[in-house]
Amino acid sequence: MSRLDPTRRFLPCRIAVLAVSDTRSLAEDKSGDVLVQRLTDAGHVLVARHILRDDREAIADQLRVWCADPEIDVILTTGGTGLTGRDVTVEAHRDVYEKEIDAFGTVFTMVSMQKIGTSAVQSRATGGVANGTYLFALPGSSGACKDAWDEILVKQLDYRHRPCNFVEIMPRLDEHLRRK
Template structure:
């Protein structure tokens, strides 16, 4: 079986910042994700900031995943091990399929930049229904690394696989 051709049309993306303190003005990581997606020719179909609460994160991801105008959900924040970091726990339970390589490669690349501290990242990716989901740390440097090295180069291909 041959692989489908990567998409040539824009991918519709929802961006979620998980934070108890960020606002639309101070959300550098969410703004960076949107800017990088726009530069790559993709569309932002939704952008939200939600508190790091499972009852805020889970239903929002489920709702966005059910929308026909959302191909990808990218979350930033809440992937560490602090007591308030619940994004990973919520996202991991939603995923129908995981992409273990994403987290593994992201931590490997992070290790090259920040050393052993990279092991505390619980960045994860996978598929919820027919929607691709990426959950990134809240750091702008981590977001830039994940977006430029992993997500943007593969986004059209991965979405085309889900549509085939």
């Protein structure tokens, strides 16, 4: 069973948050606010925050810029994970991923099922890795962002979490790039 190991010290992650919306401004971004509040409350550092329209190329370009920034460990996006024609965040993420974290979407669906029942099938939340950076695409609802953070990310982004976590393997995410 998972637990926090008190013998390990907390290692803060440097996190960027991107809201994807055709209708909201940064001032109206409640989901982004939820993520920022939760990540800072957990002891992590907010490095950047932006909002972009639902444009696949623009989203992928921003993800690539942040993945190239050595000051960013994790990117959280909110919005654009649904099924409508304008929902392109998942495709933008997959344009950038080197590896997809398949189980993230599965576990997110399991968490969502407990909260919203079969409506959980309408989310395409995803996670992946690119250039040594973790990327997670979360739905645009503040409730879904709370669920993703509280049930998955707060634990996996905590070095003290056992039996394993994303932070402890972070130094090895880009080892294939250094083996040349």
